[in-house]
Amino acid sequence: MSNATIIDEKVLNECLNEITRALLQSDVQFKLVHDMESNIKKIVNLDDLAAGHNKRKIIQQAIINELCKMLDPGKPSFTPKKGKTSVVMFVGLQGSGKTTTCTKYAYYHQKKGWRPALVCADTFRAGAFDQLKQNATKAKIPFYGSYTESDPVKIAVEGVETFKKENCNLIIVDTSGRHKQEAALFEEMRQVSEATKPDLVIFVMDSSIGQAAFDQAQAFKQCFSWSCNCYQNGWACKGRWCS
Numbered sequence: 001m002s003n004a005t006i007i008d009e010k011v012l013n014e015c016l017n018e019i020t021r022a023l024l025q026s027d028v029q030f031k032l033v034h035d036m037e038s039n040i041k042k043i044v045n046l047d048d049l050a051a052g053h054n055k056r057k058i059i060q061q062a063i064i065n066e067l068c069k070m071l072d073p074g075k076p077s078f079t080p081k082k083g084k085t086s087v088v089m090f091v092g093l094q095g096s097g098k099t100t101t102c103t104k105y106a107y108y109h110q111k112k113g114w115r116p117a118l119v120c121a122d123t124f125r126a127g128a129f130d131q132l133k134q135n136a137t138k139a140k141i142p143f144y145g146s147y148t149e150s151d152p153v154k155i156a157v158e159g160v161e162t163f164k165k166e167n168c169n170l171i172i173v174d175t176s177g178r179h180k181q182e183a184a185l186f187e188e189m190r191q192v193s194e195a196t197k198p199d200l201v202i203f204v205m206d207s208s209i210g211q212a213a214f215d216q217a218q219a220f221k222q223c224f225s226w227s228c229n230c231y232q233n234g235w236a237c238k239g240r241w242c243s
């Protein structure tokens with residue numbers, strides 16, 4: 001489109017074909033891609049545009065708006081409340097980036113003036129506590145975990161209680177990675193959640209798994225629907241979606 005001298009229906013279709021092809025190749029759901037394409041065609045009505053309009057700009061803006069709409073959860077994101085301690089629990093598949101995102105989340109809120117703390121309730125993967133400890137130390141964020149305790153519920157509760165006493169107002173609980181077919185691990189996650197009563201559960205997902213993300217997200221969401229929100233917020237960072 002940037003090389004075309006005249007912007008007409010043919011140029012618009014070529015541009016949209018290129019975008020839809022790229023999205024489908026990245027395993028984005030067909031209906032989403034199809035809806036995006038037809039919405040853009042509805043918004044950009046080239047025949048009705050009076051001379052003098054910058055058609056290229058109008059198309060570009062319509063594409064940007066529609067792509068952003070695909071990632072917009074449609075409701076404001078969670079913000080901790082002043083004068084109250086918020087507990088945020090991170091869940092997701094193995095290696096999806098929970099620990100990394102926990103630290104980024106804590107660091108972001110620390111910069112905004114909150115008093116975050118990190119709790120490592122991952123007793124499953126060797127080195128999980130060391131990883132969180134290393135990240136937290138680098139970001140100068142207090143942390144809690146254990147090398148010997150094997151019960152994640154106990155660690156999570158102890159960590160939350162410890163940091164409540166220390167007046168931290170944002171306590172972030174990192175959990176082990178698990179898959180929707182691992183029923184026992186899902187039950188364990190439910191117990192951690194029941195014991196810590198999180199205000200928010202954040203589901204972290206690697207976007208490169210494509211449409212398989214939907215089933216996993218749904219299984220995790222069902223596990224928490226009794227108490228709190230688990231939502232995908234889709235911010236793409238280095239090929240991953242941190243949700």
Ligand SMILES: Nc1nc2c(ncn2[C@@H]2O[C@H](COP(=O)(O)OP(=O)(O)OP(=O)(O)O)[C@@H](O)[C@H]2O)c(=O)[nH]1
Nearest residue numbers: 093094095096097098099100125176177237238240
């Ligand atoms: N490219 C990229 N790599 C990431 C991102 N987040 C995490 N990683 C890397 O992915 C690997 C796994 O990240 P972790 O944060 O340990 O993932 P986890 O979900 O806590 O892992 P488990 O506790 O084993 O389930 C590490 O090597 C991270 O450096 C990201 O946003 N982009």
